[in-house]
Amino acid sequence: MLNMILNKTIDFMKSNLLISLKLPLILTLFCSVLTSCSKEQQATSGEEVKAKPSGSPILTDLFRNSYRVYEMQRNAKGIYRDSKLFNGTDYHPASVANIGTGLISLCIADKMGWTSNGSQQAITTLQTILGQNPAFHLDVNTAGFPRHFVDMETGARAWNSEYSTIDAAIMVSGALFCKKYFSANTTIASLVDALYQSINWSKAIANPSTGAIYLSLDANGNGIGHTAVYNEYMIVAHLAYKAENGAGGPATTLWNNFYANTSNLPKSNYWGYQVLTDAPGSFLSDFIPQFCYYLCHPYAANTAYIQYMNNAMQADKKWWTFTSGISPYEWGLGAGSDPSGYHANRINDNSGKVVSPHIISGFIPINSSAKDDLLSLYNANKGVYTLPGTSHKILWRYSISNPSWRANEVQGIDFSSMLFGLASLPENCGTTFFSTYNDYNFPVYSFLPINLTIR
16 A cells, blocks of 8 residues: 555656645655554554563463463363373363363463464363263253363263362353453353353352351252352352342352451461461462452452452462572462372471462462563473473472472363463453453353253
8 A cells, every 4th residue: 555655656746847846745745644554554443552562482482381281181072181191191080170271271362362263162162061062961960060070071970079169160260251251252152151050059058157168069969068268169159149140148148248348258367468268377278369369350359359369479478488498489389289199288288398380470460570480480490391292391380398209290270370370461461351351241140950961
């Protein structure tokens, strides 16, 4: 277009006898056209494109490779494996919570341009878990809650697992995130609404007056064991609260008594940092505030919760200062592979002194400088692993007490904080990515159990 304008201008100038008089006007018009064209090229959907800040090439690679973990855990049916082995043949079953993480990873991949069919992949996953793939029947109880672990290919119960309330909630939260992100896709919307309404969320409420939520349920939907506030079960409480459609009920009572604000939540103090807990005097693993931040909008939008999240990070860092011989960038109390097997590390409960880089990343939304600690870890070759069959590097857990120990696998649900935190950088998906898309569009709820296999 610019070449055409330039050629026509030159032809006009050559042919015009009054060129000396009209040249200033011509040049002014030409510059105006150039400016207009430049603005047109910069505009997208009526708004000028703002250049994203450039990031570290190392962090760019770590971010991209973090998504590759979920690509490797996904099968053709759209089901996500619990863990990916660094060496050997994968044997872990699917984790329904990691299905939710996988769905959010598709939104990130679409945003970053890493995949051209993210919405279709999400549809495949949703159709499979809703029983629309004849080869896969998700094992659920009469209340619609699925098993924690299921077979990757059939959906049958795996590892003698329970009907889990929190894993169901994380799976559905990932689906609701997809619905909000792919907002123009009516197929995704209808599938997600069907999934949300296929679970009788009220069955998860154990005691509204104490905030207790059932950990699991039996085949008939009766509660087994319960947890006290505060912890990641805030996600369950929120989904159950929204399912009452504003009409009130046990879940609404529980939510208003505890999670609507932080005043009634139990707290502990560590060296001046007050943190939320499930029992005063004890402490929680830091994946808990991070899961609540990324998956529950009332947490992410509440300044009081954010302050407690910041306190948890500061308390985490403080705890590590009592370990000699380590660098300031070595911290992070999270869950995952551990020299003792699998463990959710927390203050005063981390015998292997296992550093969790994914927890460092998970705090990026409230502390962007956490990315510098990730860079320092990578440059010091601490916690650096290579994804199998590739040269792609990620950061994962390592032990200060046992430097020779290496994790055998990376758990998808635990590693999610790495992907989500890096996504929150302004040069990636942006600082408001999660607070925007975890503000879910809930349907008017009614329990509509679907024809799934009950085992």
